[in-house]
């Protein structure tokens with residue numbers, strides 16, 4: 001693939017663009033679209049990429065990434081009707097919207113791939129999960145996977161899992177930031193300077209994430225190794241259990257999954 005078009009380069013689209021450029025794509029090969037002239041200028045200046053109207057952007061694209069909000073996807077596809085011939089694979093990162101939403105609105109046999117990345121793409125640590133649509137061949141899927149690989153890790157799952165994926169890894173960074181915020185505030189409450197509390201939380205998050213990745217141990221084993229008998233950690237964990245934190249996490253993630261399902265129904 002030589003040319004990629006990112007339609008609707010907002011927060012996630014911009015993260016993808018920045019990752020592609022770090023991976024060696026030239027500014028000439030990446031075209032983005034934006035709704036305002038200010039945003040277009042900002043993208044051109046920051047990344048040296050081309051910013052064009054949607055109908056121009058798709059013309060020479062070898063892959064088209066739809067990165068608008070789900071509620072804007074229908075209007076965007078209407079704009080492309082009669083212009084986009086369906087020759088290039090279309091990758092949707094829209095939460096909730098099924099492959100069928102795109103297949104219904106794009107030319108017959110357009111290869112569509114549903115993808116769920118996350119914002120750590122900005123530091124090449126994204127989790128991107130891909131699901132091929134009806135007309136996406138193994139070659140299309142492999143090419144799109146190659147596109148996302150430099151941004152972090154990739155996985156392929158059946159589309160039926162995408163709402164759960166969205167709830168876990170798509171939204172997931174926000175849950176960690178929420179915990180990081182709460183831990184930092186707790187440090188400040190106990191008298192730590194905010195900058196020190198933040199550094200403690202940040203390094204502890206990184207260390208814990210690397211242990212999960214590199215130790216081969218389960219989260220339970222890793223937690224038990226920190227919990228000394230009658231020690232400090234078990235006292236904290238008892239409070240988390242008392243406050244039903246595990247149940248809150250499960251309910252929160254189910255709510256994200258349910259919202260993805262609602263989005264599909266709202267915009268079908």
Ligand SMILES: NC(=O)C1=CN([C@@H]2O[C@H](COP(=O)(O)OP(=O)(O)OC[C@H]3O[C@@H](n4cnc5c(N)ncnc54)[C@H](O)[C@@H]3O)[C@@H](O)[C@H]2O)C=CC1
Nearest residue numbers: 008010011012033034035067068069070072093094095117
């Ligand atoms: N923010 C996140 O962490 C993640 C977001 N997503 C998905 O990515 C998509 C975008 O989300 P964000 O980047 O957070 O939203 P955003 O609002 O920052 O970006 C969307 C951009 O699309 C632009 N846009 C809308 N209609 C347009 C059109 N017709 N032509 C050109 N530009 C248009 C908007 O002006 C905006 O800049 C959503 O569908 C979301 O579900 C997926 C994974 C993670």
Ligand SMILES: O=C(O)[C@@H]1CCC=N1
Nearest residue numbers: 095166169170171172
């Ligand atoms: O909150 C959202 O709807 C998007 C999808 C996953 C992350 N952000």
